[in-house]
Amino acid sequence: MSRVSTTGNYQSALLNLMSAQAQQNEAQTRLSTQKIATDMKGFGRGAESLTALKAAQNRVQGFIDTGTAVADRLESQDLALNQVGDGVTGARSAIGSALATENINTLMLELQGQFQSIQNGLNAQHQGNYLFAGSDSTKAPVTVSTMAELKAAPSIASTFTNDDLPQTSRLGEQTTVRTGYLADDLGTTIFQIFKDIQAYNDDPATGPLTGKPTDAQKTFLTAQLNRLDTASTATIEVISRNGALAKQVESTNASHEAQVAQLGDMVNTKTEADMAKAVTDIQLAQLAVQASAQVISQLKDTSLLNYLR
Template sequence: MNRVSTFGNYQSALLDLMTAQTRAQDAQERVSTQKVATDLSGFGRSSETLTALKSSQSRIQGFIDTGETVASRLETQALALNRIADGVSGAREAIAAALASGRTDGLMLELQGHYQITQDGLNSRHQNRYLFAGSQSATPPVTAMTMADLADLPAASDAFANDSLKQVSRLDEGTLMETGFLANEVGHEGFDIFRDIQLFHEATPLNGGLDDATRDFLTAQLTRLDQARETVTNFGARNGSLQNRVDSILTAQTTQKVSLDEMLSKKTDADLAQALTDLELSQVAIQASAQVINQLRQVSLLNFLS
């Protein structure tokens, strides 16, 4: 004969209620987090696979962040190189106009403006760091503020304060890319010309009409300025090539990350429809268990003994 006790009935009903509450909590977590579990222990045997996937995901995201920073720097560098080229081209146009008119009135003032444009380009900054300063990116790479300052130096090369260490970036596991240029590499030809013109002006003021010596000197500077512009343009082309390569690497890494995200999603994302169904069923079970407990209060054996 099986014995029926009030304590046993209460204990069975309470266990059913606790089980239903646990199921409800689990379903509620899946609905709110949209994940199968909130820690690795909840994924069981697949936890090692998930750890490896997350590690790969974090590593690729790190490379993507680095690549985006490099791409932004190269974009700023392209603008700076264009500005340097504009300064050199502007100087050539000013001299060509003076030769065409046969007068040099205001020529030095124009050239000083174009020198300033060139210097500003070489002293360009990205994220408050000088682009063309090498490793000494907190110090302006060009120190001569005017053409007169440049002429006071023993040589044009003395106007550059950058060192010889170029910016190098790691874009993925096996790709180290040299993405930086140096001010003295980009601007030395143009600065040589600006300095020579300033020294000529100090010896023979460029103001007024043109004599044969001045005309020959200025004509020679046109060819030199063409070469200086070509040098800057070549650096711009190299910068564009670097931009294309960085963009290609970023595209491949983004595609790889999307693939990893999908793999992780399949393993970690909860089935929301199933989670909502489980939540509703568990709530029904909680209500049923609560009603059973309430009814047990009315069927106590003590009521029959009384």
């Protein structure tokens, strides 16, 4: 025979009330957060797969962040490379016009301006770092700023300070590409042309390049046109390669963004609460709380002593 006591009844009713309140709070949390739980413990057996999904989502988002930074850098590189290309084209145009008019009075001045434009392009910066300096992007890769300094340098190589480590970027799990260029790769041939022109101008036997050009000067300058054409073609190829790489980064980022969205949908499927069920659970919990509270209220006026009398 089971014993019935006032204390036992109180304890049972109180436990029912506490359980109903806990269920009400849990349903209210689901309704307010729209999530099944607020920590991994609340997802039970699904916590492991949810953790894996979140890790994959964060990893892909990291690739997107890298891709965005690379895209910005490539855009800056495009501007710098075009500045170098414009300088080469400008130098060719200056020589061509001088030969056409048979007046080379201002040729060296114009070439100096184009050389400085090329030098500025090779020393271009992105977010405070030199684009074409290699791994040590804190140091300007080109050390000369005038054609006179270029001619005075012991060699073309001595005018560049960049190392041999171009920028590389990991765009995906299996995708690591070279996204940077080196100043000496871009400028050695171009600088040699300008150095030769300056040396020719400074040589008393051949220069200076002023007034009406001699036949020998015409021959020399015509040869420089051909060299500048070759340098211009090489620069255009680098510009095109940089543009193609920008398209690749854009496409890769779009793919990663779609992957992040897909992973997000999978995470939401596992974490989002059923709002209709949460509302129903709240209503049921409220009824349970009210019922438990009513039982406790009735027990206050009930004692077994009344029946023993």
